Amino acid sequence: MKKRYIIGIDGGSQSTKVVIFDTHGKVVSEGTQPLKPMNLPQPGIVEHPDDDLWESLCEASKQAMESFPGRKEDIIGVGLCTIRFVRCLLKKDGTLASPAMSWMDGRVSKPYEHLDEQVSYVTTSSGYITHRLTGQLHDSAGNYQGMWPIDTDTWDWSEDEAVFRTYQIPREMLFDLKLPGNVLGQITKEAARETGMPEQLPVIATANDKAVEALGAGVLSESTALISLGTYIAGMITGHENPKETNHFWTNFAAIPNEYLYESEGIRRGMWTVSWFKELLGDELSKKAASLHLSPEEFLNNEAVEKVPAGSDGLMTVLDWLSPADEPYKKGMMLGFDGRHTRAHIYHSILEGIALTMKTNVDNMIQELDTELDQIVVSGGGAKGDLMMQLFADVFGLPAMRNKVKGSASLGAAINTAVALEIYPSYHEAIEEMVDVDDTFSPHPENHEFYTKMNEEVYQQISNHTDGILKKAHSFFNG
Template sequence: MKYIIGVDGGSQSTKVVIYDLAGKVVSEGRKELQPMSLPKPGLVEHPDDDLWESLVDASQEAMNRFPGEKEDIIGLGLCTIRFVRCLLKEDGTLSAPAMSWMDERVSKPYEHTNHDTAYVTTSSGYITHRLTGEFKDSSGNYQGLWPINTDTWDWSEDDEVFKKYNIPRHMLFDLQNPGTVLGCVTKEAAEATGIPGDIPVIATANDKAVEALGAGMLSDQSGLISLGTYIAGMVHGHENPRDTTHFFPNFAAVPHEYLYESNGIRRGMWTVSWFKELLGEELTKQAEALKVSPEEFLNNEAAETVPAGSDGLITVLDWLSTADEPFKKGMMIGFDGRHSRAHMYHSILEGIALTMKTNFDAMCEELDIKLDNIVITGGGSNGDLIMQIFANVFGIEAKRNSVNGSASLGAAINTAVALEVYNTYGEAVDQMVEVSDTFTPEKDKHDFYTRFSKEVYQQVTAHTDGLLKKAHAFFNEQ
């Protein structure tokens, strides 16, 4: 037996999963990240050395639970959160806290305000250096404001591009494609993490692309919905289109392939967690009495008591506004005496599905494609209720894989291909990705959601935006 480590460094936790070559989970470790540091309005940072220290803790946990022989682990695939900017000293240590994807600075050209900074890189570049000592990074994780040529997957050869982004070439890491060896685990990193020394560390891509690969996404006829803090919708593609309207092309985890990503939902599944926490101790006690989790309790309650449309309760999921529309707010409207916490929960799930259906429709129309099915990934997909709502809203089969937190599996697939365990990504997906459950749409509910979305849900913000703009002037978004 041989094994592969898949690292999934997310925005809420770092997960380290050890797989066998058939994609089965052998052991895993997880470490929650610290709450974000907010030193000033607009600045959102990972405190201390949290990205690395969480990896150390999660790796130790996974290795302590690993039942096999360490020498049978053949490689490590590294996937981390995208849009994070890390400033490093000459020796590769942090010169400042890592900037979150929510930090306004990552949406602007780099500013040379820290004289200790010798390198500007991504979260994967930083962690690669901590693991291997190399100043290398995956080209597939350079989304946002970087001087990269998205056709060649390498740094631009145009001096004006470097001036635009204000990062000289000598401050950037060397780039390698997904599925190549970045370096090997150093003795120091092995001692810290428990990971075997000298095993190769494999380049993957940005977290959404690696998640798509781990979900088996290699066709434009299957859509992926990633239920995370940011909910994204994606399809696989082969071209790098320009001037798109309803989607943007992202690097795929397969070299020189692309992932087309629709508009998403900021603080998507965070909103579900927020609602659950609002219910507090009462929900916890009721769930414990039935020996189920609070999430399972809410799912069962809503599935048993709430019809499609939540008896007219509508949720708009703008819990985190964008910089160009700071007035946007999350809303629940349409309350009456029928409504309970189950209605509110059901309405949030419907809002997620209806929003993503609207976003997918716009993307698919622009691409001139039609989906045969959707795959739902992320922890939120564990609930049968949200899976069935997605099937009913989209009107096509909604699938859930055996490994539904699929970024770590995607990292393992990149590693399996890099180390020639499998010859192609198609072969690796066939061997390592397994569908667990398929949810079939209920025609009457699909017909209802189709009419309701067009005639009501998509019209809500046109009527509320003006009022929210006026309210924003009073409160100035603190």
């Protein structure tokens, strides 16, 4: 039987990745294009410059296609996954009327305001890219959470006119919705020329990026949590119900139709903070790492493992590098410096802060759900580091698994495509065939005991003592 291949698109916050898989989930070729720095023209406005979402996809796709060793005619479909909570305003011809609004843009947390007569359509990043790829006014229902007039029980636009008035988007300005695993359209001749993908290739709906990542990580059990290490870090558990008005988690669409994903509170600019620290160290870090034939990440991981104990000798990092809208005074903090501390301690402390924060957030979620975990899966670029994996195992006190495909959103998109095109009859069978576990980290009991006590008695209490002074400082430095 001849081999068949699937393209998985993962449009993230920092880069666009295009990965070509075989039907068993093995990576055959890939391309990555970093996104440009965000436009920040004034407070509260965070935009993707120019036509960066589309142009980065075109470049990443060309890279993947150029290194693809198979026959183009053996590629059977493409799954489209893009970053969630992005708002795109389009002209009648489907081109951008203004730069795409990032999920960090304050406007996406408010109802749409019709301020530009050029705007004919209001859609998501996946809707915009779908139109560029296929020419269709279609989008995945699974990428609509937030300020949209959608009925989360039916996965379709609300039938209540009052809801449309609340969000201020008339139905005629919205795309038609498709469930994950359905065909959105086919690659047009123009899109084929710009991306290198085969013309007429079916484009398959997935969902929002976190849900597709959970699918690609193989998370179907309600006793398994996914820790997604991205620019935004989140903890997730799959479920069958659509609970509303919850306290410690919110309900998101899953990448499987009519299933849901329960998502804990997260860390804004989570892995971004790790990148920020590496950039602060500059050329010195890069040169030292290169002299040992290591990446900067590998160098820092090795240094931290060799020199830093659990608890980073008292150095603690609070990861509020991007404050929430309702608590604008919040700031990132590092507390507890003394003469012992080195760059390795700072790096180790940042990773510990991520693990400790997510432990608290996930604990709050599972307690409200009245369930228990027996393992966690860690995905994203941060899962490549053994130190990060061991910290999560130690902090959670549970086995921490990572898969061979660490950036699982592209694989999740391929799984949606494989089921849509009937390569596999169900999502369970597709996951069984396409998701491979790489390794599992077991917790060290003594470290878990230390982190549990430290988290409850010290780390979780920091904000109770610092919020007051940060509120006062906010009035000095922000008017």
